[in-house]
Amino acid sequence: MDVTAAEQAAMRRALALAATPGVPLGPNPRVGCVLLDADGSEIAEGFHRGAGTPHAEAAALAEAGAAAEGATAVVTLEPCNHTGRTGPCAQALVDAGVRRVVFGQADPNPLAAGGAETLRRAGIEVVGGVMTAPAVQLNRPWTFAMTHGRPYVTWKFAATLDGRSAAADGTSKWITSTPARVDAHRLRGECDVVLVGTGTVAADDPELTVRDEFDQPVALQPLRAVMGERDLPAGARVFNDRAETVRLLTREPAVALTRLHELGRTHVFLEGGPSLAAAFLSAGLVDEVVAYVAPALLGAGSAAVGDLGITTIDDAMRWRLSRASVVGQGLDACVRLSLKPEEA
Template identity: 75%
Template sequence: MGTSEAESRAMRRALTIAATAGVPLGPNPRVGCVLLDADGQVLAEGFHRGAGTPHAEAAALSEAGEAARGATAVVTLEPCNHTGRTGPCSQALVEAGVSRVVYAQTDPNVEASGGTQTLRSAGIEVVSGLMLEESRRLNRAWTFAVEHGRPFVTWKFATTLDGRSAAADGTSRWISSRAARLDTHRLRAECDVVMVGTGTVEADDPALTVRDEVDAVVPHQPLRAVVGLRDLDAGLRVFDDAADTVHLRTRDPRAALASLHTLGRRHVFLEGGPRLAAAFLQAGLVDEVVAYVAPTLLGAGRSAVGDLGIATISDALHLDVEDVLLVPPHAGETPADPVNVRLTLRPRGRRETHRKDQ
């Protein structure tokens, strides 16, 4: 069964509204739905606004009312088939009398899957796979977490051209440019966890919040996760009320990720120091690398990553480049502020993670 141009347009619109800014990240996917009448005209649309709110299909059906009877529902994700905080969308579509459902991505969550069978059993025509890759890209971290049983991990670090994250005396502010740091905040906002180790917290006292171009704290802060066994001073900024914080008292990366997955977290932004990064790399738990490279040389100082146990070049950890972006100074910044380079990479052999968003 094919799809029409009107359905393709509707799917593009559904993907756009699913990505509406401000929707909280976490255990639920981003989903958009557009209802079309028999002539391919838009009747209504809806998108999921976060856990506990109506699903995209329910929101669109509510807007359409009786006009939904005989309509085509175009949805970015297979309609769910389970009852959680809200009822199953597949049953809602059946009861509304829609005649056709076109969706992009099959739901990888076994608890929610099965919507296709429910719809077809009710005599509704179902087509899947329209703009599948675009839908997977929309929910890349959520899809990965559901399929692998752990959060997707993006390791971010800033380095000089010769691979240093700090000078010989320990100073590191600022290796990256202000524009690169603002870009980091934008990437933080795409994740639902920012992770560091206890050593970084004690040494740098970071806030680990998302801030905008005027350094104001923005809403919908990621969870701050601190990994390590040592006790920490409650007066450190990571424990303030600007965002929630969890202290994961373990040195085991897998245990840390398991705890976060249980908390419904699906995308970790790993910003810890060289030792924590090395632990995740050695465990094979880094899925994406974002490196900001400054055109600066130190010649000595702290390495950007700790010992990986690699003794010979044949054992080197190889990365594939997904994207290269120049990060120029923002308007109003001093011309002396250097252009940084943002590299987005993935460990060789991993499936592409679709960071190409610039």
């Protein structure tokens, strides 16, 4: 079944709505919806603003009122078929008398899938798979979490040209430049969990909040997760009231990720030390690497990653470059590398 030029334009608008700045990146997907009348003119629009708020379709239907009858709903994600904090969007569209539904990504969540079939059984025309690639990219970590049963893991580290994350005396402030640290905080803010080990908390007492270019905490903070069995002081900064914190009393990466998945989290920003990084890498539980490489040499000190048990070059853990950029200017500039597993 073909889609019209007006529906294509409405899908582009719905994708832009779904990506509205300030919308939480989890635990729910970002979704946009545009309602069109019979001649392709926009009636109403809406987007999901976070867990517990009306879904995109419900927001658009509320704005449209009676005008929704006979309309076409253009939605970035297949309307949900699930009753949670709010009712199923598929049924809301049926009840509103919508004539046609065009959606982008099929819902990968087994609890919410099936909306398209509910709509078809009600006699509504349904077209799926429209602009699927940008719709999936919009919710890449969420889609991964729904299909893999665990959060997507981004390991971020900063190192010198010779792969050192700290000097021989243990000092590490600052390997990278201020622009690189600001950029890292921006990436941290795109995740819904910041994960470190107890060793990092004991050694560095980090706060693990997201801060802006003026070094001030932003309003929307990811969950801080501390993994490991070591006792920590109650006064550690990671336990302050600037963000929520959870203790993961395990040394097993898979167990930690299962717990975070149960909490509805979809994207982990792994910022622990070399031992924790090695544990996740050895378990095959790192999906992306973001490395900030500073134009400096130390010659000694802590490596960015611990022992991986690799003794020969043939067994090297290979990654492919997906993106590279220079962060900062002059002598303080760093190179940011984004890498994926070679087999991905």
